[in-house]
Amino acid sequence: KQEVTQIPAALSVPEGENLVLNCSFTDSAIYNLQWFRQDPGKGLTSLLLIQSSQREQTSGRLNASLDKSSGRSTLYIAASQPGDSATYLCAVRPGANNLFFGTGTRLTVIP
Amino acid sequence: DAGVTQSPTHLIKTRGQQVTLRCSPKSGHDTVSWYQQALGQGPQFIFQYYEEEERQRGNFPDRFSGHQFPNYSSELNVNALLLGDSALYLCASSLETGSNEQFFGPGTRLTVL
Numbered sequence: 080k081q082e083v084t085q086i087p088a089a090l091s092v093p094e095g096e097n098l099v100l101n102c103s104f105t106d107s108a109i110y111n112l113q114w115f116r117q118d119p120g121k122g123l124t125s126l127l128l129i130q131s132s133q134r135e136q137t138s139g140r141l142n143a144s145l146d147k148s149s150g151r152s153t154l155y156i157a158a159s160q161p162g163d164s165a166t167y168l169c170a171v172r173p174g175a176n177n178l179f180f181g182t183g184t185r186l187t188v189i190p
Numbered sequence: 191d192a193g194v195t196q197s198p199t200h201l202i203k204t205r206g207q208q209v210t211l212r213c214s215p216k217s218g219h220d221t222v223s224w225y226q227q228a229l230g231q232g233p234q235f236i237f238q239y240y241e242e243e244e245r246q247r248g249n250f251p252d253r254f255s256g257h258q259f260p261n262y263s264s265e266l267n268v269n270a271l272l273l274g275d276s277a278l279y280l281c282a283s284s285l286e287t288g289s290n291e292q293f294f295g296p297g298t299r300l301t302v303l
Contacts, residue, residue: 111289120278122280122294125292125293176223178235180225
């Protein structure tokens with residue numbers, strides 16, 4: 080059974096710092112991996128999607144990498160801002176259908 | 191271009207009642223998935239609808255059922271509500287062809303008293 084783990088569960092950093100969020104999954108047979116952002120009590124905003132054949136994707140200050148063989152992905156956020164404060168969720172797709180989610184990393188960026 | 195919409199935003203029910211939640215997919219999308227997110231947890235997959243049929247189902251009891259309409263919108267029904275059904279219910283839409291990237295709605299907060 081696919082399990083997704085995100086470490087750390089919570090993270091506080093001063094504004095301007097670069098940071099890395101980690102995601103690991105137990106079954107490397109995935110179709111793709113998606114990173115999401117969730118503000119308190121709100122829905123999920125898709126940040127980046129990496130297909131299984133890709134190694135990384137970039138969008139603005141965000142960079143996500145995927146090492147499928149080792150079951151790991153990282154989300155790198157450059158020059159963090161208070162507006163980046165949210166919970167970041169990693170999800171893997173084992174087939175063409177549903178997503179398996181981690182429990183998220185709650186990020187606080189201190190002004 | 192409207193994204194995924196869900197209604198209602200909030201809902202309060204009592205144990206044993208039944209509830210219906212609604213979802214309209216992003217324009218051009220044909221596949222709808224439903225997820226349950228308990229407080230402090232990641233979303234858990236309930237089921238997915240494509241071409242008006244339930245295509246895949248997660249580990250949820252038969253009290254959870256759904257429907258997809260010809261315009262691709264979808265409903266989630268939960269019967270005989272339990273306190274443990276209190277959660278944020280998220281709808282996601284995607285396009286069967288292409289990357290299958292899922293786009294989520296704002297969710298419906300269900301509270302069961």
